[in-house]
Amino acid sequence: MANTDVHITEQDGQLFPDVSSVPIVAGDTVTFYADPDHEVSLCMTRETTAIFVPRPDVMVTIATGASVMLTFTSAPPAAYCIAIQPPGEPCATIFCETADPTVLNIFVGITAAGSGPDTVPQT
Numbered sequence: 241m242a243n244t245d246v247h248i249t250e251q252d253g254q255l256f257p258d259v260s261s262v263p264i265v266a267g268d269t270v271t272f273y274a275d276p277d278h279e280v281s282l283c284m285t286r287e288t289t290a291i292f293v294p295r296p297d298v299m300v301t302i303a304t305g306a307s308v309m310l311t312f313t314s315a316p317p318a319a320y321c322i323a324i325q326p327p328g329e330p331c332a333t334i335f336c337e338t339a340d341p342t343v344l345n346i347f348v349g350i351t352a353a354g355s356g357p358d359t360v361p362q363t
Contacts, residue, residue: 241267243309246346248302248324250275254348255324262344264291264315270344271309274302282308283323283331283349291315291344301327317341325349 246259255275262270274280282300289295292310302308319336324346332349 241265241269243269243271245271245273247273248275248280250278255280255326256348257324257346260346262346264312264320264342264344266312266314269309269311271307272302273307274304276305279304279327281325281327281329281331281349283325285321285336287318288320288322288336288344291320299331312344315341319345321345321347323347323349 242265244259244262246257246262248255248257250256255278257272272280272282280302282296282302284296284298284300286298289298291312291314293313296310300308318341320341320343321336322344323332325332325348329349336345
């Protein structure tokens with residue numbers, strides 16, 4: 241069985257995966273590695289969680305410099321994806337749009353830099 245490594249790195253305040261898609265093959269694994277200086281959250285649709293054994297939560301947080309391995313099970317035709325984002329943020333609204341139901345798509349979710357209330361200067 242094959243394994244695909246996905247290294248997530250912080251660049252200019254945003255988290256980026258080095259792999260944008262992984263073939264879905266029953267028994268294969270995908271290992272997500274968090275940035276050495278930042279925690280990372282993986283946000284998934286319920287359909288996406290169903291293609292892994294054991295089934296993960298819709299949000300999986302990976303500690304700074306740590307990793308998590310997910311194992312694929314058989315997957316019925318559908319669109320599957322994971323959004324990469326900072327922990328503590330609500331999961332981004334995920335729209336899985338793919339023409340190939342045999343692929344897990346990995347993309348950048350929301351960033352911490354744009355979150356939180358706007359501050360208004362006092363005059």
